[in-house]
Amino acid sequence: xxxxxxxxxxxxxxxxxxxxxxxxxxxxxxxxxxxxxxxxxxxxxxxxxxxxxxxxxxxxxxxxxxxxxxxxxxxxxxxxxxxxxxxxxxxxxxxxxxxxxxxxxxxxxxxxxxxxxxxxxxxxxxxxxxxxxxxxxxxxxxxxxxxxxxxxxxxxxxxxxxxxxxxxxxxxxxxxxxxxxxxxxxxxxxxxxxxxxxxxxxxxxxxxxxxxxxxxxxxxxxxxxxxxxxxxxxxxxxxxxxxxxxxxxxxxxxxxxxxxxxxxxxxxxxxxxxxxxxxxxxxxxxxxxxxxxxxxxxxxxxxxxxxxxxx
Amino acid sequence: xxxxxxxxxxxxxxxxxxxxxxxxxxxxxxxxxxxxxxxxxxxxxxxxxxxxxxxxxxxxxxxxxxxxxxxxxxxxxxxxxxxxxxxxxxxxxxxxxxxxxxxxxxxxxxxxxxxxxxxxxxxxxxxxxxxxxxxxxxxxxxxxxxxxxxxxxxxxxxxxxxxxxxxxxxxxxxxxxxxxxxxxxxxxxxxxxxxxxxxxxxxxxxxxxxxxxxxxxxxxxxxxxxxxxxxxxxxxxxxxxxxxxxxxxxxxxxxxxxxxxxxxxxxxxxxxxxxxxxxxxxxxxxxxxxxxxxxxxxxxxxxxxxxxxxxxxxxxxxxxxxxxxxxxxxxxxxxxxxxxxxxxxxxxxxxxxxxxxxxxxxxxxxxxxxxxxxxxxxxxxxxxxxxxxxxxxxxxxxxxxxxxxxxxxxxxxxxxxxxxxxxxxxxxx
Ligand SMILES: Nc1ncnc2c1ncn2[C@@H]1O[C@H](COP(=O)(O)OP(=O)(O)OP(=O)(O)O)[C@@H](O)[C@H]1O
Ligand SMILES: [Mg+2]
Numbered sequence: 001x002x003x004x005x006x007x008x009x010x011x012x013x014x015x016x017x018x019x020x021x022x023x024x025x026x027x028x029x030x031x032x033x034x035x036x037x038x039x040x041x042x043x044x045x046x047x048x049x050x051x052x053x054x055x056x057x058x059x060x061x062x063x064x065x066x067x068x069x070x071x072x073x074x075x076x077x078x079x080x081x082x083x084x085x086x087x088x089x090x091x092x093x094x095x096x097x098x099x100x101x102x103x104x105x106x107x108x109x110x111x112x113x114x115x116x117x118x119x120x121x122x123x124x125x126x127x128x129x130x131x132x133x134x135x136x137x138x139x140x141x142x143x144x145x146x147x148x149x150x151x152x153x154x155x156x157x158x159x160x161x162x163x164x165x166x167x168x169x170x171x172x173x174x175x176x177x178x179x180x181x182x183x184x185x186x187x188x189x190x191x192x193x194x195x196x197x198x199x200x201x202x203x204x205x206x207x208x209x210x211x212x213x214x215x216x217x218x219x220x221x222x223x224x225x226x227x228x229x230x231x232x233x234x235x236x237x238x239x240x241x242x243x244x245x246x247x248x249x250x251x252x253x254x255x256x257x258x259x260x261x262x263x264x265x266x267x268x269x270x271x272x273x274x275x276x277x278x279x280x281x282x283x284x285x286x287x288x289x290x291x292x293x294x295x296x297x298x299x300x301x302x303x304x305x306x307x308x309x310x311x
Numbered sequence: 312x313x314x315x316x317x318x319x320x321x322x323x324x325x326x327x328x329x330x331x332x333x334x335x336x337x338x339x340x341x342x343x344x345x346x347x348x349x350x351x352x353x354x355x356x357x358x359x360x361x362x363x364x365x366x367x368x369x370x371x372x373x374x375x376x377x378x379x380x381x382x383x384x385x386x387x388x389x390x391x392x393x394x395x396x397x398x399x400x401x402x403x404x405x406x407x408x409x410x411x412x413x414x415x416x417x418x419x420x421x422x423x424x425x426x427x428x429x430x431x432x433x434x435x436x437x438x439x440x441x442x443x444x445x446x447x448x449x450x451x452x453x454x455x456x457x458x459x460x461x462x463x464x465x466x467x468x469x470x471x472x473x474x475x476x477x478x479x480x481x482x483x484x485x486x487x488x489x490x491x492x493x494x495x496x497x498x499x500x501x502x503x504x505x506x507x508x509x510x511x512x513x514x515x516x517x518x519x520x521x522x523x524x525x526x527x528x529x530x531x532x533x534x535x536x537x538x539x540x541x542x543x544x545x546x547x548x549x550x551x552x553x554x555x556x557x558x559x560x561x562x563x564x565x566x567x568x569x570x571x572x573x574x575x576x577x578x579x580x581x582x583x584x585x586x587x588x589x590x591x592x593x594x595x596x597x598x599x600x601x602x603x604x605x606x607x608x609x610x611x612x613x614x615x616x617x618x619x620x621x622x623x624x625x626x627x628x629x630x631x632x633x634x635x636x637x638x639x640x641x642x643x644x645x646x647x648x649x650x651x652x653x654x655x656x657x658x659x660x661x662x663x664x665x666x667x668x669x670x671x672x673x674x675x676x677x678x679x680x681x682x683x684x685x686x687x688x689x690x691x692x693x694x695x696x697x698x699x700x701x702x703x704x705x706x707x708x709x710x711x712x713x714x715x716x717x718x719x720x721x722x723x724x725x726x727x728x729x730x731x732x733x734x735x736x737x738x739x740x
Contacts, residue, residue, distance in 0.1 A: 045578065048581075049582065050578050051738050067586070068581070069584050069585065069586035069589070070584060071584050072584075073582065073583065073584040074583075078578065080576075080578045080579055081575060082575030084574065084575035084579035085576065086327065088331070089323065089327065093323070097319050097323050098579065098583075100315050100318075101319060101320070101580070102316070102583060103316060
């Protein structure tokens with residue numbers, strides 16, 4: 001449905017996007033992941049036709065956008081990273097405006113507005129001015145505003161920034177419902193767990209370049225570690241014993257934070273047996289244990305040698 | 312172009328404006344209050360007590376003639392004459408208590424009478440004046456000439472001094488250096504005057520002629536929309552202040568787009584298939600609708616409060632209003648486009664509006680400008696708006712007088728609109 005061919009964009013001497021290519025199939029949810037300044041918003045802006053690439057092509061259903069009044073733009077719904085709302089208008093007025101921008105009017109507009117309000121759980125507050133809303137409610141309305149014209153491709157640029165867990169959940173349920181309806185989603189974030197929960201495929205960008213493009217399972221398969229064993233210790237003894245543990249075969253990494261020991265394992269069965277056996281012989285008591293799949297944070301670390309937060 | 316989208320954006324702007332109390336006050340209350348103030352200052356209502364020009368009179372002669380000149384000046388309704396000593400008079404002018412001081416020198420009466428026919432030995436009348444009142448100085452010069460001519464000529468053709476002077480001039484003619492060709496006719500003239508004077512002094516007082524006087528009487532009639540209709544200074548001041556504050560509103564509208572550009576809303580608008588032309592057009596339309604509404608409300612207030620009426624073509628008034636509204640709207644967009652950031656645009660706006668408003672004649676009517684400036688300000692669109700509104704209100708002209716201003720304003724609107732579309736920073740935030 002959407003194809004990017006080697007798109008580039010510079011701001012002065014600053015190369016924000018240095019030749020990004022990827023594609024999204026209809027109905028797919030793609031996570032566009034990267035640290036601050038990686039070029040996510042710039043990429044998304046080129047897809048939505050807000051800025052023109054210096055070179056390369058963006059194709060929607062095999063066709064490039066022809067100018068800023070191309071009706072093809074109506075296939076896209078954009079949820080910008082910064083809130084796109086008029087604070088002094090009511091929620092309903094905001095939605096009607098964004099619907100009308102795509103030519104909706106009359107009963108069709110009213111219907112779409114009511115549906116978008118209920119979809120994001122804001123029906124009760126429809127008549128209130130947006131400036132009286134909480135941050136989470138504004139984010140939900142920001143999402144609703146992109147849905148009125150029923151686009152096929154919905155681009156979400158960090159739609160959960162600064163959002164409380166309750167609103168974040170509401171947004172996620174909404175996105176899952178859209179996915180279930182067969183919509184194509186392009187989801188930009190630097191929260192690993194979000195991309196993992198929602199996306200079929202993940203494109204990781206850094207410094208304006210794609211450094212990985214794979215399914216979640218595919219990405220984890222490429223890693224030297226697949227699983228993490230997390231152990232809460234009752235009385236972790238002092239000393240450099242953790243390094244001894246890391247030297248055991250099948251154990252890739254060991255990290256002790258407070259009383260939580262994280263042990264990275266290449267293979268779950270042999271690795272955990274070795275680790276648990278070693279701890280038991282040293283008399284180190286374990287209060288609680290569980291295993292996790294390696295997360296995208298770990299993936300990013302493995303691919304770039306940097307953590308996401310300080311990239 | 313998608314009209315649904317366009318109209319939705321226009322409605323949004325109108326809603327936001329009407330919901331913003333500060334914008335309403337600035338655009339409606341301020342021009343009404345300030346228009347009322349300026350109207351009061353410049354209005355014809357003031358004619359009952361128009362400030363008179365204060366003049367100090369120093370009479371060092373004290374003769375019949377000098378006293379008569381003083382009395383004549385004092386009669387004039389434009390002057391407030393106060394007799395003073397020479398020292399006091401100088402001080403009064405220096406301190407601004409008097410606009411000018413007229414000093415009639417010692418021997419003024421005699422010398423003036425002698426110089427009347429022979430133009431010899433003219434007395435020197437001194438006027439001290441305040442250099443910041445050049446216009447009043449011109450007026451005083453005229454009034455002084457009139458008073459002196461009337462007083463001296465009456466004396467020469469009727470009074471006793473006149474008879475003595477005519478006789479003396481006659482006998483002095485041989486030694487006066489007048490050429491022999493002129494001597495005979497002048498002798499004839501003076502002898503006739505002498506006979507005339509003899510006859511006059513024999514006649515009863517009532518039938519005597521009054522000497523030279525202005526060869527006409529003056530009837531002053533202000534030319535306005537029609538006879539019996541007085542000039543209404545409020546019409547001009549409300550037009551001028553309306554123009555000024557609507558310009559502010561237009562610039563605010565342009566700057567609002569720049570502010571919007573810093574938020575996600577801008578991306579959101581741009582993502583819709585309306586296009587950049589649609590976004591600017593919607594903003595121009597909403598600003599023009601607001602400008603039209605504001606000007607109509609301002610004139611409605613002027614009508615209710617001060618009886619300002621549209622004495623000319625109402626269609627012309629509406630046409631100029633709408634053309635001015637479009638010009639304002641595109642001017643605001645142009646300022647925004649050139650400024651590129653809200654801060655820079657506001658700086659530019661101060662400069663832009665000052666020029667538009669001052670040179671446009673919104674504060675001071677343009678007819679008091681020097682001629683070259685009046686010609687130069689034809690390049691300022693507000694000049695056409697202010698003059699056009701004047702023409703349709705108190706001047707009471709017909710629709711044909713509105714066509715020129717309308718065409719010029721629409722031309723400026725098109726020019727500003729095209730420049731704004733070309734220069735507006737759509738992309739780089
Ligand atoms: N209008 C602009 N002018 C100049 N530089 C810009 C502009 N927009 C973005 N950049 C630069 O381009 C690079 C990519 O920015 P972009 O906003 O695309 O990153 P991002 O991945 O969306 O980051 P974030 O996670 O912080 O939103 C950054 O270095 C940024 O400073
Ligand atoms: Mg971004």
